Amino acid sequence: MTGAAVPSQPADSTPRSKEGLRPVTDTRLDKSQPVLEVTDLEVSFPSEAGEVRAVRGVSYAVRPGEVLGIVGESGSGKSVSSMAVLGLLPDSAEVSGSVKLAGRELLGLSDNELSKIRGKDIGMVFQDPLSALTPVYSVGAQIVEALQIHQEMTKEQARTRAIELLDVVGIPDPRRRVDNFPHEFSGGMRQRAMIAMAIANDPKVIIADEPTTALDVTIQAQVLEVLKKAQDVTGAAIVMITHDLGVIAGFADRVQVMYAGKPVESGSVDEVYYHPRMPYTIGLLGSIPRLDNTERRALTPIEGTPPSMVELPKGCPFAARCPIAIDRCREVEPVLSVKEGNTHPTACHRSHELAGALDPATIYPVPEIPAAVELTSVPREQREKVLELDNLTKHFPLTQGAVIKRKVGVVKAVDGITLDIREGETLGLVGESGCGKTTTLLEILDLPSGQAGTVTVFGKDVRGLGRADRKALRRDMQIVFQDPMAALDARMPIGDILAEPLKTHNWDKDRIAARVPELLEMVGLNPDHADRYPQEFSGGQRQRISIARALALEPKLVILDEPVSALDVSIQAGVLNLLDELKVKLGLSYLFVAHDLSVVRHIADRIAVMYLGRIVELGDSASIFDAPSHPYTQALLSAVPLPDPRRERERTRILLTGDLPSPANVPSGCRFRNRCPKFLTLSEGEQQRCHDEDPANSRLAADHVAACHFATALEVI
Amino acid sequence: MSANQPAPSNTSAAGGEAVAALATATAGAPQPPAAVRKRTSRGKLTARRFARNKLALVGLGILALLFLAAYVGPSFTKYDYKFHDYMAFNAPPGGDHWWGTNQGGQDLFALTMRGLQKSLVIGLLVGGISTLVAGFVGAFAGYYGRWVDKGLTWFVDLLLVLPSFLIIAVLSPIFRNASWLIFVVLLAAFSWMITARVVRSMTLTLKDREFVKAAKYMGVPGPVIIFRHILPNMASLLIIDTVIQVGAAVIGESGLSFFGFGVQAPDVSLGTIIADNTTNAPTFQWLFYFPATCLVLIGVAVAFIGDGLRDAFDPNSSGAKSKGRRRKALAERNEAHRKATVAGGSRDVLGTS
Numbered sequence A: 001m002t003g004a005a006v007p008s009q010p011a012d013s014t015p016r017s018k019e020g021l022r023p024v025t026d027t028r029l030d031k032s033q034p035v036l037e038v039t040d041l042e043v044s045f046p047s048e049a050g051e052v053r054a055v056r057g058v059s060y061a062v063r064p065g066e067v068l069g070i071v072g073e074s075g076s077g078k079s080v081s082s083m084a085v086l087g088l089l090p091d092s093a094e095v096s097g098s099v100k101l102a103g104r105e106l107l108g109l110s111d112n113e114l115s116k117i118r119g120k121d122i123g124m125v126f127q128d129p130l131s132a133l134t135p136v137y138s139v140g141a142q143i144v145e146a147l148q149i150h151q152e153m154t155k156e157q158a159r160t161r162a163i164e165l166l167d168v169v170g171i172p173d174p175r176r177r178v179d180n181f182p183h184e185f186s187g188g189m190r191q192r193a194m195i196a197m198a199i200a201n202d203p204k205v206i207i208a209d210e211p212t213t214a215l216d217v218t219i220q221a222q223v224l225e226v227l228k229k230a231q232d233v234t235g236a237a238i239v240m241i242t243h244d245l246g247v248i249a250g251f252a253d254r255v256q257v258m259y260a261g262k263p264v265e266s267g268s269v270d271e272v273y274y275h276p277r278m279p280y281t282i283g284l285l286g287s288i289p290r291l292d293n294t295e296r297r298a299l300t301p302i303e304g305t306p307p308s309m310v311e312l313p314k315g316c317p318f319a320a321r322c323p324i325a326i327d328r329c330r331e332v333e334p335v336l337s338v339k340e341g342n343t344h345p346t347a348c349h350r351s352h353e354l355a356g357a358l359d360p361a362t363i364y365p366v367p368e369i370p371a372a373v374e375l376t377s378v379p380r381e382q383r384e385k386v387l388e389l390d391n392l393t394k395h396f397p398l399t400q401g402a403v404i405k406r407k408v409g410v411v412k413a414v415d416g417i418t419l420d421i422r423e424g425e426t427l428g429l430v431g432e433s434g435c436g437k438t439t440t441l442l443e444i445l446d447l448p449s450g451q452a453g454t455v456t457v458f459g460k461d462v463r464g465l466g467r468a469d470r471k472a473l474r475r476d477m478q479i480v481f482q483d484p485m486a487a488l489d490a491r492m493p494i495g496d497i498l499a500e501p502l503k504t505h506n507w508d509k510d511r512i513a514a515r516v517p518e519l520l521e522m523v524g525l526n527p528d529h530a531d532r533y534p535q536e537f538s539g540g541q542r543q544r545i546s547i548a549r550a551l552a553l554e555p556k557l558v559i560l561d562e563p564v565s566a567l568d569v570s571i572q573a574g575v576l577n578l579l580d581e582l583k584v585k586l587g588l589s590y591l592f593v594a595h596d597l598s599v600v601r602h603i604a605d606r607i608a609v610m611y612l613g614r615i616v617e618l619g620d621s622a623s624i625f626d627a628p629s630h631p632y633t634q635a636l637l638s639a640v641p642l643p644d645p646r647r648e649r650e651r652t653r654i655l656l657t658g659d660l661p662s663p664a665n666v667p668s669g670c671r672f673r674n675r676c677p678k679f680l681t682l683s684e685g686e687q688q689r690c691h692d693e694d695p696a697n698s699r700l701a702a703d704h705v706a707a708c709h710f711a712t713a714l715e716v717i
Numbered sequence B: 001m002s003a004n005q006p007a008p009s010n011t012s013a014a015g016g017e018a019v020a021a022l023a024t025a026t027a028g029a030p031q032p033p034a035a036v037r038k039r040t041s042r043g044k045l046t047a048r049r050f051a052r053n054k055l056a057l058v059g060l061g062i063l064a065l066l067f068l069a070a071y072v073g074p075s076f077t078k079y080d081y082k083f084h085d086y087m088a089f090n091a092p093p094g095g096d097h098w099w100g101t102n103q104g105g106q107d108l109f110a111l112t113m114r115g116l117q118k119s120l121v122i123g124l125l126v127g128g129i130s131t132l133v134a135g136f137v138g139a140f141a142g143y144y145g146r147w148v149d150k151g152l153t154w155f156v157d158l159l160l161v162l163p164s165f166l167i168i169a170v171l172s173p174i175f176r177n178a179s180w181l182i183f184v185v186l187l188a189a190f191s192w193m194i195t196a197r198v199v200r201s202m203t204l205t206l207k208d209r210e211f212v213k214a215a216k217y218m219g220v221p222g223p224v225i226i227f228r229h230i231l232p233n234m235a236s237l238l239i240i241d242t243v244i245q246v247g248a249a250v251i252g253e254s255g256l257s258f259f260g261f262g263v264q265a266p267d268v269s270l271g272t273i274i275a276d277n278t279t280n281a282p283t284f285q286w287l288f289y290f291p292a293t294c295l296v297l298i299g300v301a302v303a304f305i306g307d308g309l310r311d312a313f314d315p316n317s318s319g320a321k322s323k324g325r326r327r328k329a330l331a332e333r334n335e336a337h338r339k340a341t342v343a344g345g346s347r348d349v350l351g352t353s
């Protein structure tokens, strides 16, 4: 990125000082000595099916000031191993091995002794701050409590320090906010409060388990910045657990990849990202769509699912999914060690070959995606419009009072959206949570009469439609939901689920009976499984079933609401490939809603960026990603972490201040102005213009508009 | 991402993403062409799962035997339930009177069988009808909302406020000579409202679930959604409710009979037999044991069948235990987080418990 053009903004505009915070006592620890040392940690749980071996020998060491990243798919034992370090596992868990904090063995300590260490020497940040903050006490009271338990302090001292801590983590107006309750904080602010609590007692180690998974990218960038800052202030070591390879690339010094309860590769981020020597790591890196990837290529999914932790087959746990498995892999489990020709340890029998004869880039077969021939050759303007929104608006009344409802305001969830989708193209709709993406989709799908603006589907205004026409529209327009489990009726066998749309649209029995297996095959499932229930399938398979159902009636437009965000990366790749392939084969158009911009870049032809109920920038994929022109798009793109450590280190982030304003309280003039980084650089007259005048779309290229008075392209990726 | 953990290991292993592996596994076996292969529908699968449940079959067996006994049993004894044997008052079981006689010399076996007939039919009908009405009204009110909801809720509340007992009492003389089936209708008419309210509120949450929305956006009409998705997803509630209603109807009926409504002498029901004999039961225990055993058998049979149906409707039920376990583990984990964050374990300072 051209860093000079964008000065990095502080996470918060209030100036804050380190005064009052204790200086980092560098002398208390020898920098070269590991502060946390885990050796051969094993954890197992008894279960009905047998012993669950959740962690099978984890070893690592972190030094002060160092960040260790632990990555792995859901269920790989990341969380359990960190809970074991903290002594927070249920009593039924059997833990063995050794956990040393600054030389002191923690395993085997009583809960009482451990509680003196937790929250003092080890700070913790979890994925869901709501589960860790008590709802009935103010945030301040909880920080005060955390301080007073471990330190001799009066109430006033503790309170003063709590305010300082909130200031450090960038909570605006901490003096007032300290008395707020957790529910009055937004997700990002709660996570900051958690970080404040984690660093309250100057911990030696901070353990962060998926600290940003539940947050939007812009907020994630803020929180990561705060975490870095917290580390600077305390000099602590951080163990960062996540499934996001992008986050680790920019944040961690070293990384450990876990699979089936064991580390399978570990090393510096550069070694692991640029020279992966274990097929699982190679597969993971190949399966993620990348924001900085201009050429459209098929992703390489890792087939299959992780093994059950109850009865692990002997040999390498990855053997069933590994493209280069040999006989030896199924007999002997490889140990984590530095193999010949490698610089960092891996657990794979063929690592030495991957360093030489075998090219890591080619071990996974790249799936063929048929190229879209006919449609893309027709210029966009000549293709038929399948969906057209003109000034679509959805306002909800905001009422107060239980008995007599007074209208006290309007929630402008969708506030005038204009866009169109042509035959055979994919429009990606992106934006922070709460910006109105789902409301937009529901407005389209409900086929309502609408408050203002029009929805035109396949050339028909939905307003004047009769019953039969509506039903016909429902046939041609289908939806795939985010959570494949919630979208499939758990009480129906999948055969019935797939037959439902067909039955509804009066297909006869024989045709249905023929169509169901056909659909299952189309999405890569076994047609014999039609009488199984959704629960018997994995997440990725369930999403395939959802897709099959949406395609049953051969629709023209498919609306996808975050279709891959509930899936693990290696599974996600398979689903994305499937969507790509079906689109080309069946000539579908997609409206693809997602918050993950890398996914959108991979799949979309055109992008619409939404902010607070409005589209602020719209254009073809290349324009949006290469020349983003609205300051919000620029911030959004620069917040996305790249799975590329070197580039990550060089990037400067455009950090947005604060959270998304409430749609009940939209700022005058430009709705982005209170968070706009560009606004701050403008002259007074120009600022006035942002303040007074709602920016109209300015056209920057044939297919590229941005709603900003001062739109200028900027390269941020 | 972690919100959607793959199913517990045993099922995910059964599901097994490995598309490739599945393909190779099935390639070997000769297969009928996909198009011809018959898919098993939900109804068949449910029936099959029910048939697999031993206890449910036992329940079904007991119920069948009870019906058989009630309707065929009396023809094997020479005494009619109305006949008073003046040679045997309060005779113990044995001899001609298999189950003994009561104070008035009536044959207890004949009486009990006659009572069983009435109680079985009343219980099952009232239980079935009231649950059906409750499900229907509650689901429609919840699903359609607006004025449908307002109207139906108002009606339900009205019925709840009305003293049902009184109304039955007032209406009873009118129906005195009508068939006792009217009585079934009356009993059912006043026992469905609370369930309907529960069904309504469950419908409100189910309505927002994505699978219901998916059906709606597919163009499935509202009533079909209710019967295909909403009601089956509260099958366990409805089934448990039926079981409870059956029991309540059998007992409730005897209460009404006691006050002179419903089943009237010389006709009997299990409830009236037990009620009539309560004073003598401590001395002549058979007067209590035989009819009470029949009553308990009805309850047990219905409960077993209910359990079987519930499991049959819920494809998850075999894993129900481990699901509870998972939830517990989750609760423990959240508690641990809380404990951890503030300060190792001394949460009590704030008094979370």
Ligand SMILES: Nc1ncnc2c1ncn2[C@@H]1O[C@H](COP(=O)(O)OP(=O)(O)OP(=O)(O)O)[C@@H](O)[C@H]1O
Pocket (backbone or CB within 6 Å): A045, A047, A052, A054, A072, A073, A074, A075, A076, A077, A078, A079, A080, A081, A090, A243, A309, B001, B002, B005, B329
């Ligand atoms: N209390 C428990 N009892 C039994 N099994 C458990 C328990 N906690 C976790 N497990 C099992 O241990 C394994 C590892 O779980 P863990 O939570 O560490 O995964 P993870 O890598 O953190 O996944 P995610 O990305 O979803 O957070 C899983 O198979 C899980 O089901």
Ligand code: SF4
Pocket (backbone or CB within 6 Å): A278, A279, A280, A316, A317, A318, A319, A320, A322, A323, A324, A325, A326, A329, A334, A347, A348, A349, A350, A351
């Ligand atoms: S040990 Fe064998 S199966 Fe395991 S990752 Fe290496 S090559 Fe693949």
Ligand code: SF4
Pocket (backbone or CB within 6 Å): A630, A631, A632, A670, A671, A672, A673, A674, A676, A677, A678, A679, A690, A695, A707, A708, A709, A710, A711
């Ligand atoms: S119009 Fe002004 S405030 Fe709005 S985005 Fe552009 S520069 Fe920022």
Ligand SMILES: [Mg+2]
Pocket (backbone or CB within 6 Å): A078, A079, A209, A210, B002
């Ligand atoms: Mg986890």
